[in-house]
Amino acid sequence: MSPNKVKSEMSDPVLVIGAGVAGLTVAVELADSGVETVLVDRETSVGGNALNLYKAFPTDDCFYCFESNRSRPGIRKCFYRSALLDQPNIDLRVDTEIEELNGEPGSFEIRLKQGPQYVDPKKCTMCGACTELSDAFSLLSPQCQPQSVIFNPEKEDEGSSKAEEECPTGAIDLNAESTETTLTVSDIVIATGYQEMKPNQIDEYGYGQYSNVITQLELAKTLDPNGPSHGALVRPSDGAQVRRLLMVQCVGSRDENYHPFCSKICCVFALKHANIIRRERNGTDVSVVYMDIRTYDRHERYYREAREAGVEFTRGRVSEVTPLEDGTLDITLYDSLLDKYFKTNVDLLVLSSALEPSTGMTKMIEELGLESASGYVSPANLLDTEVVAGDHVYACGGAIGPAEVPESVTQARAVASKILQERM
Ligand SMILES: Cc1cc2nc3c(=O)[nH]c(=O)nc-3n(C[C@H](O)[C@H](O)[C@H](O)COP(=O)(O)OP(=O)(O)OC[C@H]3O[C@@H](n4cnc5c(N)ncnc54)[C@H](O)[C@@H]3O)c2cc1C
Ligand code: SF4
Ligand code: SF4
Numbered sequence: 001m002s003p004n005k006v007k008s009e010m011s012d013p014v015l016v017i018g019a020g021v022a023g024l025t026v027a028v029e030l031a032d033s034g035v036e037t038v039l040v041d042r043e044t045s046v047g048g049n050a051l052n053l054y055k056a057f058p059t060d061d062c063f064y065c066f067e068s069n070r071s072r073p074g075i076r077k078c079f080y081r082s083a084l085l086d087q088p089n090i091d092l093r094v095d096t097e098i099e100e101l102n103g104e105p106g107s108f109e110i111r112l113k114q115g116p117q118y119v120d121p122k123k124c125t126m127c128g129a130c131t132e133l134s135d136a137f138s139l140l141s142p143q144c145q146p147q148s149v150i151f152n153p154e155k156e157d158e159g160s161s162k163a164e165e166e167c168p169t170g171a172i173d174l175n176a177e178s179t180e181t182t183l184t185v186s187d188i189v190i191a192t193g194y195q196e197m198k199p200n201q202i203d204e205y206g207y208g209q210y211s212n213v214i215t216q217l218e219l220a221k222t223l224d225p226n227g228p229s230h231g232a233l234v235r236p237s238d239g240a241q242v243r244r245l246l247m248v249q250c251v252g253s254r255d256e257n258y259h260p261f262c263s264k265i266c267c268v269f270a271l272k273h274a275n276i277i278r279r280e281r282n283g284t285d286v287s288v289v290y291m292d293i294r295t296y297d298r299h300e301r302y303y304r305e306a307r308e309a310g311v312e313f314t315r316g317r318v319s320e321v322t323p324l325e326d327g328t329l330d331i332t333l334y335d336s337l338l339d340k341y342f343k344t345n346v347d348l349l350v351l352s353s354a355l356e357p358s359t360g361m362t363k364m365i366e367e368l369g370l371e372s373a374s375g376y377v378s379p380a381n382l383l384d385t386e387v388v389a390g391d392h393v394y395a396c397g398g399a400i401g402p403a404e405v406p407e408s409v410t411q412a413r414a415v416a417s418k419i420l421q422e423r424m
Contacts, residue, residue: 010423040097190364192364194357211237264401271305317333385418
């Protein structure tokens with residue numbers, strides 16, 4: 001530790017921003033060691049992107065059961081329900097944004113804005129009565145944490161106030177207002193993850209114009225039995241079964257117009273989806289158009305399995321997408337190995353869109369005086385561990401660049417151990 005660095009007491013509070021796999025892991029590891037941990041997420045449920053991913057490489061386990069807290073015996077493997085329920089050292093605040101970051105390393109002043117909290121998760125028993133009365137109430141996922149329905153004010157309808165009156169536990173308050181609190185913490189952990197770029201601006205794919213053009217994250221939700229089609233692989237336009245599907249790699253990644261970097265994990269999750277479809281959705285043809293297939297590390301097996309399963313690969317680019325009246329899409333492809341254009345017809349076009357830093361990352365990096373690498377948090381010192389972003393500031397998971405879950409969890413554990421070491 002540098003001689004000028006303020007040393008924190010073991011129990012000094014830590015703020016963890018983002019309750020995806022990485023943030024959850026840091027929070028639980030710190031709380032288990034007796035550190036008061038404030039865990040905030042701007043969404044209404046914890047879990048982050050992993051909430052919607054169905055099956056996970058490298059094990060093909062169901063994502064609901066993905067391990068993140070294995071060091072806690074007696075805790076269900078499911079991380080959405082994990083230690084958050086019974087760990088008094090974690091102060092979980094969902095639907096919460098950081099309004100202001102001030103103060104000094106070792107003593108940061110944070111202003112948080114929460115809510116409005118229309119449904120009190122401590123009172124909601126998930127009886128479902130409100131969801132029967134109004135479309136504005138919904139259950140995000142049966143595995144969500146906190147265990148509560150959510151209210152979307154944009155969908156408020158005639159049944160909403162009846163639901164408020166009839167809620168058996170008085171959990172609903174449609175007049176709720178947002179609240180602000182200020183707290184002082186010694187350390188900040190940035191675990192804000194990534195977001196999938198919405199490729200509306202890339203004209204040739206027609207994303208946002210043609211409903212049968214979707215992204216990989218949207219495909220993952222479609223394959224999920226808890227998703228909108230209950231796991232059936234159907235066309236968004238008319239619910240018809242998908243018989244032919246084409247994936248396009250490097251959409252907005254490795255492209256100077258959008259993100260010059262490689263998003264690292266999209267080849268693997270595209271192949272994961274291709275294999276799931278070939279294995280579980282009889283008879284659906286899958287093709288992949290790529291610039292390079294980058295299956296790093298142990299994930300090469302996904303590429304081998306895809307070839308064995310009959311997935312077709314074309315090295316090249318999509319140059320035009322034309323929707324037809326029967327709901328299918330005519331696609332013009334350039335094959336760069338044969339130096340030839342050809343046409344194909346599919347039900348669904350799936351774009352492997354770039355993974356980019358979460359909205360607000362640039363502001364957070366500026367406010368905390370950190371270094372940035374392609375918009376993500378950069379390590380403070382390249383010779384030190386990559387999770388140290390600054391004095392009393394740490395970052396892990398998707399916040400430091402596209403990363404798979406095991407990598408995010410390992411980095412999160414490194415953050416927790418670094419914070420604890422600094423206090424000894
Ligand atoms: C289509 C797809 C398939 C994938 N499949 C796999 C797979 O099979 N196996 C695998 O290992 N990995 C997979 N991944 C990668 C996996 O999603 C990530 O490794 C994982 O989500 C990273 O977790 P995280 O906690 O770092 O970030 P995230 O999951 O992105 O969570 C970040 C959290 O921070 C919150 N947040 C962001 N900014 C703020 C803010 N300013 N204030 C408050 N809260 C904020 C967000 O709401 C979110 O809840 C896949 C990714 C994609 C896109
Ligand atoms: S009626 Fe009340 S308790 Fe039942 S699910 Fe809705 S908010 Fe929760
Ligand atoms: S991982 Fe694959 S699809 Fe993603 S940017 Fe890199 S090469 Fe392109």
